[in-house]
Amino acid sequence: MHTPHTGGTAGENYIDLVASIMERRTRNDRPLAFVHTYGCQGNVADGERISGLLEAMGFGFTQDVNEADLVLYNTCAVREHAEDRVFGNVGALKHLKRRYPDTIICLCGCMVQQEQVAERIRNSFPYVSLVFGTHVIHRLPELLYSYLVRGKRVFELSQEDATIHEDIPVYRDRGIRAWLPVMYGCNNFCTYCIVPYVRGRERSRQPEMIEQEFRGIIDAGYRDVTLLGQNVNSYKSGLSGDKADFAQLIRRLDAIEGDYWLRFMTSHPKDCSIELLDAMADGRHIARHLHLPFQSGSSEILRQMNRRYTREQYLGLIKAARERMPDISLTSDVIVGFPGETEEQFAQTLSLIEEVGFTSLYTFIYSPRPGTPAAEMPDPISREEKADRMNRLLRLQESIAAKRCAASVGQTFRTLVEEAPDEGHLSCRTAGNVIIDVEGSTDLIGCFAQVEVTSARNWTLSGVIR
Numbered sequence: 001m002h003t004p005h006t007g008g009t010a011g012e013n014y015i016d017l018v019a020s021i022m023e024r025r026t027r028n029d030r031p032l033a034f035v036h037t038y039g040c041q042g043n044v045a046d047g048e049r050i051s052g053l054l055e056a057m058g059f060g061f062t063q064d065v066n067e068a069d070l071v072l073y074n075t076c077a078v079r080e081h082a083e084d085r086v087f088g089n090v091g092a093l094k095h096l097k098r099r100y101p102d103t104i105i106c107l108c109g110c111m112v113q114q115e116q117v118a119e120r121i122r123n124s125f126p127y128v129s130l131v132f133g134t135h136v137i138h139r140l141p142e143l144l145y146s147y148l149v150r151g152k153r154v155f156e157l158s159q160e161d162a163t164i165h166e167d168i169p170v171y172r173d174r175g176i177r178a179w180l181p182v183m184y185g186c187n188n189f190c191t192y193c194i195v196p197y198v199r200g201r202e203r204s205r206q207p208e209m210i211e212q213e214f215r216g217i218i219d220a221g222y223r224d225v226t227l228l229g230q231n232v233n234s235y236k237s238g239l240s241g242d243k244a245d246f247a248q249l250i251r252r253l254d255a256i257e258g259d260y261w262l263r264f265m266t267s268h269p270k271d272c273s274i275e276l277l278d279a280m281a282d283g284r285h286i287a288r289h290l291h292l293p294f295q296s297g298s299s300e301i302l303r304q305m306n307r308r309y310t311r312e313q314y315l316g317l318i319k320a321a322r323e324r325m326p327d328i329s330l331t332s333d334v335i336v337g338f339p340g341e342t343e344e345q346f347a348q349t350l351s352l353i354e355e356v357g358f359t360s361l362y363t364f365i366y367s368p369r370p371g372t373p374a375a376e377m378p379d380p381i382s383r384e385e386k387a388d389r390m391n392r393l394l395r396l397q398e399s400i401a402a403k404r405c406a407a408s409v410g411q412t413f414r415t416l417v418e419e420a421p422d423e424g425h426l427s428c429r430t431a432g433n434v435i436i437d438v439e440g441s442t443d444l445i446g447c448f449a450q451v452e453v454t455s456a457r458n459w460t461l462s463g464v465i466r
């Protein structure tokens, strides 16, 4: 089940050519693809376009690699752990390829965009058929065709194409939540981060194209739409090119009628404008949830990270957001153990967490990424020390979340009923991105419901529908 194509002109000729070859080549009733995406929601959105192209080429989808004619891993490079998992999974495909030599194994996404990774695949994984980077997704039909007719491995990792290809079909899983990219790439070069190297420079979609896709998503019945970009606050409509462009974009989408929530990710504190906070506060559909990564509570570490804001500026933004929206839910990303982070600097991270009182945190131990400036910085702190800091941070956040949960007992929230994890139970998500477990029938999935929180156990909430 899926939404209809949003277009279909991307390499139409190759699409038909691949379709007719695959029809003969498959060992199933129809060609089947196994597609797995790692990493951020931006990568998930890319995966939906890759699947859209595969579907146009006649593929159905399977969750079982063993029956797939084509296996595709859409990879992430943000931390070493993410890369290790991919190499492990690709290693395991060797047996599959031996058993079914016709299986087409594809690797794409951020990880393969790094030269040393592409080299390793070239040398150590000869059974990988097609490797393509983050800039050439629209050329998948052509690349696949080339592999099929020549039988030679294809590597296409060029970064020259900065055009946004709007004519790629999108295959979205049916559901309640949808992802909508508004911009690609990143210009910020935080010193620890690989993303600008593997995704290229920032480019924004035209507001008309975003609005058209947004209307399609709402019409298809999705209820919770997240606008995506590495730094949505630097979205440029191409008109004024100022900081308020993203605020104008969300006002424009918020004006569209319908029963839905609108969210966005990620806001970079250096570009988070007061106009954006005002647009959120004025919005009819905009969830009062701000994901604003702070990364570190120490201004000195922030400087070394090249984040271009201080602890005080960050706290100033939080204050401005809360003045406008006292009920706003704040979430964030934080890195523990940046090279040379001292105990005092780490303590500032803890004190910032305490001061803000986040709803939830995405926590990461610093992972050196080859080619980034931070990977060259001296890092005398041991792994054990970093793990210990992480544990302390998690304990603090858990106690904050537990207090917050206890305080919400007796309150009633507007929620979106998302799924039934167990028989008779429903998961309801608040605008603030908190899950409340209620009893109820699956008929309610996809509906908004008023839920009163009746009990809190640590940081899980139970409630009743009012």
Ligand code: SAH
Pocket: 078, 079, 192, 193, 194, 195, 229, 230, 231, 266, 267, 268, 293, 295, 333, 334, 335, 364, 365, 366, 367, 368, 369
């Ligand atoms: N563009 C977003 C973040 C994208 S990456 C922003 O600037 O906020 C998601 C998160 O991964 C980052 O916020 C950061 O906390 C974490 N991260 C990125 N690179 C990392 C690294 N080398 N080691 C550990 N965590 C990292």
Ligand code: SF4
Pocket: 186, 187, 188, 189, 190, 193, 194, 195, 196, 230, 231, 268
């Ligand atoms: Fe990475 Fe910084 Fe860009 Fe975010 S803003 S993607 S952390 S370089």
Ligand code: F3S
Pocket: 038, 039, 040, 041, 042, 043, 075, 076, 077, 078, 110, 111, 194, 195, 198, 199
């Ligand atoms: Fe990973 Fe690439 Fe996203 S590195 S976090 S998949 S932009």
